[in-house]
Amino acid sequence: xxxxxxxxxxxxxxxxxxxxxxxxxxxxxxxxxxxxxxxxxxxxxxxxxxxxxxxxxxxxxxxxxxxxxxxxxxxxxxxxxxx
Numbered sequence: 001x002x003x004x005x006x007x008x009x010x011x012x013x014x015x016x017x018x019x020x021x022x023x024x025x026x027x028x029x030x031x032x033x034x035x036x037x038x039x040x041x042x043x044x045x046x047x048x049x050x051x052x053x054x055x056x057x058x059x060x061x062x063x064x065x066x067x068x069x070x071x072x073x074x075x076x077x078x079x080x081x082x083x
Contacts, residue, residue, distance in 0.1 A: 006031070 008016065020027045068076055 016027050016030060020030055023030070074080065
């Protein structure tokens with residue numbers, strides 16, 4: 001495990017400490033579990049490149065095949081008569 005420092009606003013820290021007291025767990029465990037849940041929900045958004053670093057996976061869209069010729073596009077868009 002690695003150690004990091006995170007700054008929380010006082011109200012949030014108070015809520016975390018209260019929850020830790022009620023569940024009889026350390027605050028660090030509650031934070032780790034919350035981060036684990038969040039990362040699991042976002043797993044589809046991340047791909048692991050070969051170097052092991054995380055990079056966002058950009059969404060793609062398959063629009064199907066083009067139904068009009070490029071030379072006819074302007075006329076189709078603006079309703080002009082075709083030559």
